[in-house]
Amino acid sequence: MAKTNIVAKTGNEAMADAMRQINPDVVAAYPITPATEIVQIFSGYVADGLVKTEFVPVESEHSAMSACIGASAAGGRAMTGTSSQGLALMAEMLYVASGLRLPIVLADVNRALSSPINIHCDHSDTMMLKESGWIQIFSENAQEGYDNMIQAVRIAEKARLPVIVTTDGFIISHGMERIEILSDEDVKNFVGEYKPEQYLLNSAAPITIGALDLPDYYFEHRRQAAEAMKEAKSIILDISKEYGQKFGRSYGLFEEYKLSDAELVIVAMGSTAGTTKVVVDELRASGVKAGLLKPRVFRPFPKDEIASALKGAKAIAVLDRSDSMNGNEGPVCLEVKAALYDKGLAKPVVDYIFGLGGREIRLQDVEMVYNDLASMLKGKTFDKVNYMGVRE
Amino acid sequence: MKEKETKPGWKELPAGGLIIGGGTARDFKTGDWRSNRPVLIPEKCISCLTCWMYCPDSAVIVKDGKVVGFDYDHCKGCGICEHECPVKGKAIKMISEKEAKNK
Numbered sequence: 004m005a006k007t008n009i010v011a012k013t014g015n016e017a018m019a020d021a022m023r024q025i026n027p028d029v030v031a032a033y034p035i036t037p038a039t040e041i042v043q044i045f046s047g048y049v050a051d052g053l054v055k056t057e058f059v060p061v062e063s064e065h066s067a068m069s070a071c072i073g074a075s076a077a078g079g080r081a082m083t084g085t086s087s088q089g090l091a092l093m094a095e096m097l098y099v100a101s102g103l104r105l106p107i108v109l110a111d112v113n114r115a116l117s118s119p120i121n122i123h124c125d126h127s128d129t130m131m132l133k134e135s136g137w138i139q140i141f142s143e144n145a146q147e148g149y150d151n152m153i154q155a156v157r158i159a160e161k162a163r164l165p166v167i168v169t170t171d172g173f174i175i176s177h178g179m180e181r182i183e184i185l186s187d188e189d190v191k192n193f194v195g196e197y198k199p200e201q202y203l204l205n206s207a208a209p210i211t212i213g214a215l216d217l218p219d220y221y222f223e224h225r226r227q228a229a230e231a232m233k234e235a236k237s238i239i240l241d242i243s244k245e246y247g248q249k250f251g252r253s254y255g256l257f258e259e260y261k262l263s264d265a266e267l268v269i270v271a272m273g274s275t276a277g278t279t280k281v282v283v284d285e286l287r288a289s290g291v292k293a294g295l296l297k298p299r300v301f302r303p304f305p306k307d308e309i310a311s312a313l314k315g316a317k318a319i320a321v322l323d324r325s326d327s328m329n330g331n332e333g334p335v336c337l338e339v340k341a342a343l344y345d346k347g348l349a350k351p352v353v354d355y356i357f358g359l360g361g362r363e364i365r366l367q368d369v370e371m372v373y374n375d376l377a378s379m380l381k382g383k384t385f386d387k388v389n390y391m392g393v394r395e
Numbered sequence: 396m397k398e399k400e401t402k403p404g405w406k407e408l409p410a411g412g413l414i415i416g417g418g419t420a421r422d423f424k425t426g427d428w429r430s431n432r433p434v435l436i437p438e439k440c441i442s443c444l445t446c447w448m449y450c451p452d453s454a455v456i457v458k459d460g461k462v463v464g465f466d467y468d469h470c471k472g473c474g475i476c477e478h479e480c481p482v483k484g485k486a487i488k489m490i491s492e493k494e495a496k497n498k
C-alpha cells in the first residue's frame with residue numbers, strides 16, 4: 004500500500020494541497036468566501052516555487068473561467084476554485100468549457116446564492132449548474148474532497164468533460180480534520196502527464212476551437228456531450244477503482260451506509276451524510292433498520308444504480324440542501340423519484356429542504372426524519388415537501 | 396433525412412465543435428449570401444489592384460498582376476471593390492444576382 008501522511012488540515016488546505024501535488028499548468032482565480040483560501044494558499048505554493056503552475060490572478064470569476072478555457076484549449080491542465088456568486092458569474096463560461104469539451108477542474112466550496120446575501124453553506128450554487136454539462140462530484144469531508152480532486156483530473160481528461168468537485172462551505176472548508184495525504188510522487192504518477200489529442204499550441208496539426216455552430220451542427224455537438232456525460236459514469240468508476248486499489252480509499256458513484264437491509268432510508272449529499280451516519284449507528288444500536296444512501300456523483304446521475312440500491316427501502320426521505328423553486332421538490336428528490344419511477348418502484352418518498360444559508364442540521368433533526376419515516380410506515384401522512392428547521 | 400446525405404452525424408463529427416486542420420475557411424462557401432455581384436469591365440481596368448487590397452473576402456482574382464475576375468464562391472457582394480475603384484466611371488459594376496442569372 005502506498006505511503007500516506009496523516010495531517011490535520013482544513014478542507015481548503017486539503018484542496019490546495021491536492022492542487023499542489025497535481026501541479027497544473029494554469030490556475031486562474033478570483034477570491035470569494037469561503038473558497039478564497041484554496042487559491043490563496045496555492046498562490047503561496049506558486050511564489051515558493053513548489054509548483055510550476057502559471058498563476059493568473061484575474062479581475063472576476065468570468066475571467067477566471069475564460070483564462071482556464073484558453074489554457075485548456077491551448078493544451079494545458081487548468082484548474083480554479085470558487086463559490087456561490089463566483090460560480091454564478093462564471094456560468095456563461097462554464098457552458099463554453101463543457102461545450103468545447105475541455106477537461107477543466109473546479110473546486111466549488113458550496114455556499115448559498117444571493118439574495119439576501121449569505122456566505123454560508125447550501126448546495127444552491129452547484130445545483131444551479133446541474134444542466135451545464137459539468138460532471139459534479141460531492142464530498143462528505145476534507146478527505147473526500149482531497150481524494151475527489153486528484154481523481155477529477157483523470158476523470159475530466161478521459162471523459163473530455165469539465166469536473167466540479169464540491170466541499171461544504173465552512174463546515175468542510177474551514178473545519179480542521181484528520182486527513183491522509185498521499186506522497187507527492189504517488190499523486191504525480193496517478194495523474195500522469197496530460198496529453199491532449201488536439202490542442203491550439205500544436206502548430207503541426209492546426210485546429211479551430213469555438214467556431215459558429217448554427218442549426219446544422221449545434222444539435223449534433225450537444226448530442227455528443229450528452230453521450231460523453233452518459234459514458235462518464237464508467238470512467239468515474241474505473242478511475243475510482245484504480246484509486247482505491249492504489250491508495251486504499253474506494254469510492255463509487257454513491258455510498259451505501261448500512262443500506263443493504265435498511266427499511267428507513269435517508270438520501271443525503273455532502274457533510275450531512277456524515278451527520279446522518281452517526282444517527283444511523285445510534286438507531287441501529289436500538290434495533291431500527293435505518294440506512295443512508297449518499298450520492299457522490301450527482302452529474303451524471305446514476306439513476307439505475309440508485310434505484311437498485313433503494314429496492315429494499317420501505318420509506319425514503321431525501322435531504323435537499325437547496326430548493327428548486329419549482330413549487331415542488333428539491334433537485335435531489337426529483338432525481339431520486341424519477342429513478343424509482345423508471346424501475347417501477349412505487350415507494351413513499353418525502354423531501355426535506357434543509358440547511359439553507361448555513362442553517363445548522365443537528366443529530367436530533369436527522370433523527371426526527373427517521374422517526375417521520377417510521378410513522379409514515381404506520382400510516383401517518385406527510386407533505387411531499389417539508390421545510391426542516393425553518394421558523395413557522 | 397436528406398440532410399444526413401450531405402452532412403455528418405453526431406458520431407462522425409470531431410468532439411466539441413473542433414475544426415480540424417488549417418486554412419479551412421476556403422471550404423466554407425459564403426457566396427450564396429450574395430444578392431449583388433461585381434462584374435469586371437476589363438477595358439477600363441488599369442490594374443491598380445485597389446479592389447484586391449480592399450476586398451474583405453479576398454475574392455478578387457489576380458493573375459500576372461492583372462485583375463481577371465472574382466471568386467463568386469466567397470464574394471459576398473458588399474460592393475466595396477466597385478466603390479474603391481479609382482477609375483472614372485468605375486472598372487467594376489455591381490449587378491443584381493437576378494440580372495446575372497438572366498444573362
Ligand code: SF4
Pocket residue numbers: 432433449450451452453454455465469470471472473474475476477
Ligand atoms: S463585392 Fe465585396 S466581396 Fe465581392 S469582390 Fe467586391 S469587395 Fe470583394
Ligand code: SF4
Pocket residue numbers: 439440441442443444445446447462476479480481482486487
Ligand atoms: S480597383 Fe478598379 S482599376 Fe484598380 S484593379 Fe480593381 S477594377 Fe481595376
